[in-house]
Amino acid sequence: MSTDIQLSFSSPRFLSFYYTPSIPPDMATPTRLLRAQWLARTSLRSSTQRWQSTQSLFSNLEPEMKSRKISPIFDDLSPQPSYRLNTTLSDFLPSTAPPSTLPPTHPNPSILPIPHHLIYFEPTKRASSMLPDGTNPDQSPGDPFVRRMWAGGRVRYNHTNPFLLDGSRAVCAEFIRSVTAKGKEGQERIFVGIERRQATASSSEIEQLGAAQHDAQAKEDLEHRVRQRLWRDSEEDFGPCSVLETRNIVFMRSRTKEEAEVEGRKAKGKEMRPLAKAEWRETITPEAKLLFRFSALTFNAHAIHLDPEYCREVEGHRTLLFHGPLSYVFMITLLQQQLRKQGNEVVKNVEYRNLAPLYAHEPVTFCGAKTGEGKYEIWTETPEGGVAVKGSVVTEAGSS
Secondary structure, three states: OOOOEEEEEOOOOOOOOOOOOOOOHHHOOOOOHHHHHHHHHHHHHHHHHHHOOOHHOOOOOHHHHOOOOOEEEEEEOOOHHHHHHHHHHEEEEEEHHHOOOOOOOOOOOOOOOOOOHHOOOOOOOHHHHOOOOOOOOHHHOOOOEEEEEEEEEEEEEEEOOOOOOOOOOEEEEEEEEEEEEEEEEEEEEEEEEEEEEEEEEEEEHHHHHHHOOHHHHEEEEEEHHHHHHHHOOOOOOOOOOOOEEEEEEEOOOOOOHHHHHHHHHHHHHOOOOOOOOOOEEEEOOOOHHHHHHHHOOOOOHHHHHHHHHHHHHHHHOOOEEHHHHHHHHHOOOOOHHHHHHHOOOEEEEEEEEEEEOOOOOOOOOEEEEEEEEEEEEEEEEEOOEEEOOOOOEEEEOOOO
């Protein structure tokens, strides 16, 4: 069959039971055996999985993913991660160099820079709880969709209620807003829309954290209260949040090296070219150290950024992949430098798509142009000049 499918589901406000992912016993396999484990799993996936009907694959997907109550993530708004990110960027963008010492948390704390929210509120899980490729099982539709890629997203910043790097505790509640299946039968891709609502923790939530350390019921009650406080039916409603982020993650079936090469050649012929003329551009050549540091700052163990052989043998890429979120960091950082030259505009809303892979040790160019009043296009180019990441930005007047 070659029937195209497109199913779309919405996440309910509150869910009635907890999702507990099934964790294979081999998930604790040491890192050195990661490639062998994935290759073995791939070889065991015979063609029988290719002819599973659309109905059997997706009949349980909606209730399974809608039932997940993902644990909220508490974090301290320390200036240190932000300071380290600026230190990391400074070799590539000298104007981002941080001060010579760690900024104070008081009496005059700084505002969390855009887009540094990306290095806060990342899940802290045991390695044995992660999927074999080092990714988070909370967001995965499960086997046979074992390959994951960040497809893009949307970020909204609340300038009337920004985060302050004052050492206070904050929290992020994560919800699966949508699940969409696209593609021909046997070649489906699952798009998962993950909404992350980030806010300063309330005094009662902070008080409850102590009891939640040792009492499962207290932990469950605390997490329920956080979800209740932060959730809004409308994705446009900040509520008490300082940052609203939607991450669009696509999950795909495993593929052989040969299949990857064929897909790569097809994608090369479809490369998009920039529609606007760049008013600014900056080219860097990312090295493995940059990728490692960003992975460490985001607590991201995804093997596509860390293990070149895994990239080649399992994912079919020629070397380490440059992070999609890291492209976002560079694009927005450069845009803000331009905005500061022009006046007091600040970034309000960003939507972006990752269209093509970028690699370590190859030139990456970040570009941008103004397209209207308070509107900007930003994009990242491959060495050949194709668009790898494309974003649209809306700005607003900032404080004088």
